[in-house]
Amino acid sequence: MTTPPTTPAATTRFSTSRAVTASAPRAETRPGRTVVNRGRLVAAEAGLGCVAAGIAVTGLAGYALAAAGTALLTLTVLRIRGRRASGHLLRLLQRDAFATPPPAVPPRTMPRGLARTLFPALEVTDASDRNGATVGVIHDGRGYAAVLEVPTTTGAARISVNGLIQWLGRDPARPAAVQVVVEQFAPPGIGHLRHFAPARSYRSMPQTDHPVAARAWLVLRHEPLQAPEVAEARGGAAAGARAGVVAATARLRAALRSDGLTTEPLDAARTARLLDDLGDPSGTGRLHADHWSGTEATHSCLTAHLATQADWGRLLRALAPAEAARVVTALTLSNDGPDTAVRTIVRLVSPRADIAWREHQRLVSQGALHPLTGQQHAGLVATLPLAHPPRSLVDVTGFTIGAHTT
Numbered sequence: 001m002t003t004p005p006t007t008p009a010a011t012t013r014f015s016t017s018r019a020v021t022a023s024a025p026r027a028e029t030r031p032g033r034t035v036v037n038r039g040r041l042v043a044a045e046a047g048l049g050c051v052a053a054g055i056a057v058t059g060l061a062g063y064a065l066a067a068a069g070t071a072l073l074t075l076t077v078l079r080i081r082g083r084r085a086s087g088h089l090l091r092l093l094q095r096d097a098f099a100t101p102p103p104a105v106p107p108r109t110m111p112r113g114l115a116r117t118l119f120p121a122l123e124v125t126d127a128s129d130r131n132g133a134t135v136g137v138i139h140d141g142r143g144y145a146a147v148l149e150v151p152t153t154t155g156a157a158r159i160s161v162n163g164l165i166q167w168l169g170r171d172p173a174r175p176a177a178v179q180v181v182v183e184q185f186a187p188p189g190i191g192h193l194r195h196f197a198p199a200r201s202y203r204s205m206p207q208t209d210h211p212v213a214a215r216a217w218l219v220l221r222h223e224p225l226q227a228p229e230v231a232e233a234r235g236g237a238a239a240g241a242r243a244g245v246v247a248a249t250a251r252l253r254a255a256l257r258s259d260g261l262t263t264e265p266l267d268a269a270r271t272a273r274l275l276d277d278l279g280d281p282s283g284t285g286r287l288h289a290d291h292w293s294g295t296e297a298t299h300s301c302l303t304a305h306l307a308t309q310a311d312w313g314r315l316l317r318a319l320a321p322a323e324a325a326r327v328v329t330a331l332t333l334s335n336d337g338p339d340t341a342v343r344t345i346v347r348l349v350s351p352r353a354d355i356a357w358r359e360h361q362r363l364v365s366q367g368a369l370h371p372l373t374g375q376q377h378a379g380l381v382a383t384l385p386l387a388h389p390p391r392s393l394v395d396v397t398g399f400t401i402g403a404h405t406t
Helices: 009-023 031-056 060-077 085-093 113-118 161-170 197-204 228-232 237-258 268-278 309-319 353-365 376-382 393-397
Strands: 123-128 134-139 144-150 177-185 213-222 285-287 292-294 298-304 326-336 339-350
Touching (some): 031 060, 113 268, 113 376, 123 237, 134 237, 144 268, 161 339, 177 268, 177 309, 213 237, 228 237, 292 376, 298 353, 309 326, 339 353
Antiparallel strands (some): 144 213, 177 326, 285 292
């Protein structure tokens, strides 16, 4: 007699489970459909109960119960486009339950006046650093910048230019430029009311120091085309560029603090106000070879050559007796490969064109400044708190689009 072949135990168990499953009775209706029908039945019973209770109870309470029951019955029984009314209601309520909210757009502040005229795409956006401080980040269509305010008690001459050059070369974010902006104010009436007796007497007094009020700021600039990895490491796009500027600003503050200089970042509102103040209120005017004449003031830009830290202090002292209403001095340190380019521009601002021109000639004749003939537009840009580098995008990127030579 032949012995039948032995079947493995695992195969036997699998065969048994299949046999048991095949012999189990199949449900006539799907469990999910039963639950839905049962819920609709309960809702209908509740609606009928509310209607009956409303009929039995008199007054406003009865009317309310009857209305609620009628509404519940309508949602349960009424069918619209192949779906119960209750299903349409649930679909409407759940439509936005899992919707992804749109990304939050930070509020933006738009400067006005001359800054807006020179940079139509100019905007300032608030961002927060790792310490929770709010920093206003400027975007002028090409790069991003942030402003640090220097206390008035410190003095702009104490800002170490050599220290800024060293920091600019070693910072990992490779900032495009760092700028020192100083605004000096002459006492009112000294230069404008030349025939006013008290002003005439004041000018005739012997003095070595001239009273002047001054404000100073430090501006840090980042250009994505020059250091694209900075923005990419922080998520990319404008948000990544702003985060890179804020992080570099925090490192600059720490470096200055170690040298005994405490600074404060400006938020978007104060930064926009600074751009308005250092520019021109109207922003409309006419460009000439040696000045820009606006509707409210005349702006004359000149240049200075600085070689040492002492030259920076001497320049500020030479500008103190100027009779112009305002003197804006901008020292821009640009990260130009292995070297650091230094550019110093001075802008004389006066509501009277003759005073601006007289101070222009006086400072040039003394050798403190040099004319910027034919480059007044570049002078206006350089004296705004943007740390705008002198190199064009063509020089930075090394290529042009649609350019041709003749």
